Amino acid sequence: MKKIIYLLSICLMAALLGCGSAAPTKESVATSVTPNVIIDANQFSRITPEKLFSIIGNPSDTDKWNYKSSNGTTYKATTYTYDKKVCYEFLVIDNTVVRFTFNSEKYNDPNGKSVKFNDKNDLLPMFGITPSSEIKNISDTGVALRYQLVSDKIADFWVVGIDKENKSFDTVKITYNLNYF
Numbered sequence: 001m002k003k004i005i006y007l008l009s010i011c012l013m014a015a016l017l018g019c020g021s022a023a024p025t026k027e028s029v030a031t032s033v034t035p036n037v038i039i040d041a042n043q044f045s046r047i048t049p050e051k052l053f054s055i056i057g058n059p060s061d062t063d064k065w066n067y068k069s070s071n072g073t074t075y076k077a078t079t080y081t082y083d084k085k086v087c088y089e090f091l092v093i094d095n096t097v098v099r100f101t102f103n104s105e106k107y108n109d110p111n112g113k114s115v116k117f118n119d120k121n122d123l124l125p126m127f128g129i130t131p132s133s134e135i136k137n138i139s140d141t142g143v144a145l146r147y148q149l150v151s152d153k154i155a156d157f158w159v160v161g162i163d164k165e166n167k168s169f170d171t172v173k174i175t176y177n178l179n180y181f
Helices: 002-018 026-031 049-056
Strands: 061-068 074-083 087-093 096-103 136-140 144-148 156-160 171-175
Touching: 049 074, 049 087
Parallel strands: none
Antiparallel strands: 061 074, 074 087, 087 096, 096 171, 136 144, 144 156, 156 171
């Protein structure tokens, strides 16, 4: 009888350990309560600045600069910044939005609020993203979380400034084209 209980205990532990998921799946996102969408990040995937302006208006700041990629190539880049209560930044290279950065209220105000979430499976839906079956968890350090092969429009999704205790975050970098990074 002790052997049977022991074997059942081992099987139960193995089953419980096998239930964890490294990255959110369509099923885990679909079965959880959908959080409020902050912004649909898909709409900015590889669009021109003109299309960006038609979607969200003119930026509060434009910065033209030379971006030196980790591959050693230097690109002419433009960052369009939209400072509201939160801050949106769009990096444009070769006349295409290649990265969207979302910053919480804390970006402009140290006393501002971070963005709350219930579970890490909430993070993609908060930006209107449904993960593909190929999504890969690149890093989960507790203060940062990064996925690649996120969807057909999103190459990289990187959350920075996670506070697990308060279930909040401050910055999300969404990359549409990794060729420049």
